[in-house]
Amino acid sequence: MPKPTTPFLKDDLDIYIKQCIQNDRAGQLKIYQLFSPVLYGICLKYMKNEDDAKDVFQEAFVIVFQKIHQYKFEGSFEGWLKRIFINKLIETLNKKKKESFFLDVFDPDTDFVEEEELDIIPIPQEKLLEYIRELPDQYRMVFNLYVFEKMKHREIADKLKISEGTSKSNLNRAKRILQKRILSIKNFKTA
Numbered sequence: 755m756p757k758p759t760t761p762f763l764k765d766d767l768d769i770y771i772k773q774c775i776q777n778d779r780a781g782q783l784k785i786y787q788l789f790s791p792v793l794y795g796i797c798l799k800y801m802k803n804e805d806d807a808k809d810v811f812q813e814a815f816v817i818v819f820q821k822i823h824q825y826k827f828e829g830s831f832e833g834w835l836k837r838i839f840i841n842k843l844i845e846t847l848n849k850k851k852k853e854s855f856f857l858d859v860f861d862p863d864t865d866f867v868e869e870e871e872l873d874i875i876p877i878p879q880e881k882l883l884e885y886i887r888e889l890p891d892q893y894r895m896v897f898n899l900y901v902f903e904k905m906k907h908r909e910i911a912d913k914l915k916i917s918e919g920t921s922k923s924n925l926n927r928a929k930r931i932l933q934k935r936i937l938s939i940k941n942f943k944t945a
Contacts, residue, residue: 767831774822782819789832790815793839799898800843802887814842840903844913847891877936885935893928900925 767788773781793814797807818838825834886894895914899905900921905913907921914921 768827771822771825771827771831774819777819785818786815789835792832793835796836796839796902797843798883799886799902800840800847800894802891802894806846810839810843810846813846814839817842836903840899844895847895850891877939881939882932882936885932888935889928889931893924893931896921896924897928897932 770781770784770788774785790811794807794811797811797814798804801807801810818835821838825831886897889897896910899910899913900907907918907925910916910921911918916924
């Protein structure tokens, strides 16, 4: 993915957005160059492989340019972009599963509902991303929305059409899987 070559000012961004509203290719290229590293990184976190991440990335950018006229120049433009990308990611993952991809099963006797802290040892970021991508879809989605997008369980439940308890349960299961993977590295290195 191309990286931005120079820092930009808010005024420049507004100009690029206005160019995009007019379907100007130069403005679209600038927006793409400025935001593609962050947005592609989000796609990699949510999708299991790079090919799927690239597909969603391209489809979401098409949506951005189709809907850019709806941006009101209020609030963070990057936040507006991220919402489009996350909605496209959720839609794509839901389509991949013909049936609901969340089992709305919550058993308070067996599922942890309190937030557990994940005991993390330092590991390379690429390795952690690999482990996150290996999580089952339902756990990966909740984990990413909670950890990276800073959503509350109520917001996640509303967005994914699951119960708040299922959101909490899926997050804790994701954390436990990640913790086991990370601890296996630690044990392997010390053995």
